[in-house]
Amino acid sequence: GESVGLHLPTLSVQEGDNSIINCAYSNSASDYFIWYKQESGKGPQFIIDIRSNMDKRQGQRVTVLLNKTVKHLSLQIAATQPGDSAVYFCAENRALGTEKLVFGKGTKLTVNP
Amino acid sequence: EAGVAQSPRYKIIEKRQSVAFWCNPISGHATLYWYQQILGQGPKLLIQFQNNGVVDDSQLPKDRFSAERLKGVDSTLKIQPAKLEDSAVYLCASSLSRSHSTDTQYFGPGTRLTVL
Numbered sequence: 001g002e003s004v005g006l007h008l009p010t011l012s013v014q015e016g017d018n019s020i021i022n023c024a025y026s027n028s029a030s031d032y033f034i035w036y037k038q039e040s041g042k043g044p045q046f047i048i049d050i051r052s053n054m055d056k057r058q059g060q061r062v063t064v065l066l067n068k069t070v071k072h073l074s075l076q077i078a079a080t081q082p083g084d085s086a087v088y089f090c091a092e093n094r095a096l097g098t099e100k101l102v103f104g105k106g107t108k109l110t111v112n113p
Numbered sequence: 114e115a116g117v118a119q120s121p122r123y124k125i126i127e128k129r130q131s132v133a134f135w136c137n138p139i140s141g142h143a144t145l146y147w148y149q150q151i152l153g154q155g156p157k158l159l160i161q162f163q164n165n166g167v168v169d170d171s172q173l174p175k176d177r178f179s180a181e182r183l184k185g186v187d188s189t190l191k192i193q194p195a196k197l198e199d200s201a202v203y204l205c206a207s208s209l210s211r212s213h214s215t216d217t218q219y220f221g222p223g224t225r226l227t228v229l
Contacts, residue, residue: 034217043117043204043220044156089155100169101218103155 012110019077021107023090028071032093034101035064035075039086047075047088077109085111115139117221119205125227131193134224138186138207144168146218147180147190148204156204162188192226200228 013019025033031052036044050057050064050073057064063076073090087106094102118137126132138145144163148156159178160170165185173180177196182188192199202223208216 036220041222043206043222045220046217049217091155100158100161103157105153105155 009105010108010110012112013080015080015082015111015113017080019075019080019084019109019111021075021077021088021090021109023073023075023104025071025073025090025092025104027092027094027102028068030092030094033064033066033073034091034093035062035073036089036091036103037084037086038089038106044089080109080111082111082113085109117205117207117219119203119221119224121224122222123225123227125229126195127229128197129194131191132195132226133189133191134203134205134226136188136190136205136221138188138205139219142207142209142219143185144208144210144216145182145188146206146208147188148206148220150202150204150223152201159190195226195228197228200226202226 034049035047037047038044048059048062048064050066055066061078065074075088077084087108089103089106091101091103093099117139120135124132146161147159149159150156159173160180161168162182165182178192180188180190190203202225204220204223206218206220208218210216
């Protein structure tokens with residue numbers, strides 16, 4: 001069945017620390033993964049993506065790591081800021097008849113000043 | 114660039130009533146998606162349009178949900194009749210072209226539906 005899940009539902013960090021949000025996926029055929037950030041009352045916002053032929057991709061203050069061997073995805077946020085407080089979702093592109101994004105349940109990140 | 118617009122932002126109805134949501138995607142985006150997001154969960158795809166044609170509606174409860182995108186731009190999602198379990202945020206997203214495996218999906222703010 002569908003299974004894109006997260007190890008921790010909540011994460012609390014101090015401002016300036018690095019944050020790591022983890023995600024496990026179950027479909028080894030998934031070829032594309034995305035991290036979204038969702039602030040309260042808003043729709044999900046694209047952060048960074050990675051294809052299955054890569055194991056690491058960096059953006060501005062964010063890094064996504066992909067370990068296909070153990071089907072694990074992580075999002076690292078450097079120097080976490082209060083504005084980073086949100087729910088973070090990983091999503092995988094999975095071909096189930098037609099391709100669709102399957103989202104995990106999300107991790108709530110709280111940044112303490 | 115204007116984002117995805119949705120209305121209304123909030124709606125409260127009683128069970129067995131009908132409700133409709135409207136979405137205006139980013140200009141020029143061919144693909145439009147409707148997602149249902151139940152509190153505490155990630156979005157779940159209900160239906161995907163490519164221009165005015167349906168690409169995937171396998172997770173749409175067709176006995177009560179319907180959606181259309183008649184002119185390949187705006188879209189409406191309707192629920193008739195609503196059930197308590199339909200309480201959720203309904204998100205609309207759009208992407209530039211057909212292949213969402215390569216195109217970023219941009220989400221609107223959503224419509225929060227409460228069914229009493």
